[in-house]
Amino acid sequence: MIRVEGLTKRYAQNLAVDRISFEVEKGRIVGFLGPNGAGKTTTMRMLTCYMPPSAGKASVAGFDCVSQPQEVKKRIGYLPETPPLYPDMTVDEYLLFVGALKGIPAGELARRVSDVEERCAVADVKAKLISKLSKGYRQRVGLAQAIIHNPDVLILDEPTSGLDPRQIMETRDLIKGLAGDHTIILSTHILQEVEAMCEQVIVIAKGQLRAIETLDSLIARGVGAVDVEIEPREGELNFPMVKKVLEQTPGVTTVTQTGEVRNNRVRFAVESSAGHDARGDIARAVVGANLNLNELRSGLEKIYLELTGTTPAAAVPAAAEETEA
Amino acid sequence: MRNIWTICKKEMKSYFSSPVGYLLLTMFALIIGFFFWNVVGYFAMMGQRQMQMGGNMNVNEFVVRPLIQNMSVVGLFLIPLITMRLFAEEKRQGTIELLLTSPISDIEMLVGKWLSAVFMYGAMVAFASISFFFLFAYGNPDLKPMLVGFLGLMLQAGALLSLGLFISTTTKNQIIAGSTTFGVSLLLWTFEWVAGYETAAWAKVMSYISVIPHFESFARGVIDTKDVIYFVSLTFLGLFLTARSLESLRWRS
């Protein structure tokens, strides 16, 4: 559905996107993950024909973004980083305008607008001026704008930024509900977001592709590093004892404390020998020592930091293959 | 075509969803109304004197013509207020990202915006011209030269509005867009002054570029093809520059 080959964008001296290549199949939800300034927005702007690439190619649904922009634009719904809203319009007026702009026939327009207002939960503010809406509602109107013409491809730049936790959950559900009919690329710098929504992850940093793999394989790579939070079942925390329990668990290689001891709780990053899933053993050992295991998660953060770090040391085989292809 | 209309409609609504549209309408009508009152007063006084001397005075020449000329000049000052918003505001709000990623062409977008500005100016002229009806009620002016005058006003506005539209694409600051357009309009107006003391080739060119001499014939009620061509080409120049500017906006942004 989306094909990107050697995509490059140069701003004067600054190389914002550096020879990125990837492919996204129809119906997938793909997370575009990277730290601030990684080049996520820039890549999305090239995919949506907002700006032409300095080099390389991008195509959507078989149409080239440079030579057939109108065809591409018809098939894309785009939510930019800041929702492109007109403050002096009401939600209804705005969506009617965008709908007409996207080429929805006049007869269908009113129905599509009320449809999409229902879906994005903005029907209750449809007569309000956009300038009077809260940030969360604005974001949802932005999302409504992106899906109003039922596009094949949705490109969402940080769709949940600035929302409260409940709205984040609702927005995630909404986006997940859109998958299947739509191919979705969403950018974020939050790992949990990718974990919660995406099937595939594209990691970029400093304009370079660092990894492209399925969420499952990313998680599988994360099991070697586990974050735990431990609390004694009763009495004071016996720090050396806890650490020893972890260190003596089979397969565990290093145990490092992360953060202060607070409220009688302590956190550790536990690494095990390569490819070994030590989670079960850790849990048994901790509980066996009469301790509470408050939390145990595979250390995706560590992988993320490794992937997006300054050195592309973790340049994974998957990424290498993809650039060759 | 539909896309042009979509954009045009949105812009016209936005003139009147803020005080700007009403302000422009009232200001123009007030100024022109004041001129009307003055010109008519002067005409009445002169008329009496003429009558005593047994002469006759023409309403078209002494009322309509100066009024239309004044409308042309006052228009120069108000045109920046009509165009300054058109692209600068889209850039500031980030809504340009919506427009440029929607399946409409740059040409449709800029023609839609330009048309909305022309309609806005047309509305201002129409509203301010209500006073002209008094002339028909109390005198008998010729309609045709008056209509030619209005045609001239619209042609002149079309040209200056297209330049203003272009200038609006170059910045995200409305004030900068507005004042630059004002400066350009003022220069185009005053260029012809050099013809008053200089007859060299450069002075001829400057006074040719100037808007004023081209408007003269319309104010007199005469359609001169040369002047029509001048305004139409200036319009196309402005729209062309706008199109190029949008294109380079994509490359630079």
Ligand SMILES: Nc1ncnc2c1ncn2[C@@H]1O[C@H](COP(=O)(O)OP(=O)(O)OP(=O)(O)O)[C@@H](O)[C@H]1O
């Ligand atoms: N219009 C521009 N002109 C010059 N440089 C730019 C422009 N836009 C972005 N850049 C640069 O390009 C690089 C990538 O920026 P981009 O906005 O794509 O990052 P991002 O991944 O979206 O970051 P964030 O998570 O902060 O949104 C940055 O170094 C940024 O400074």
Ligand SMILES: [Mg+2]
């Ligand atoms: Mg960004």
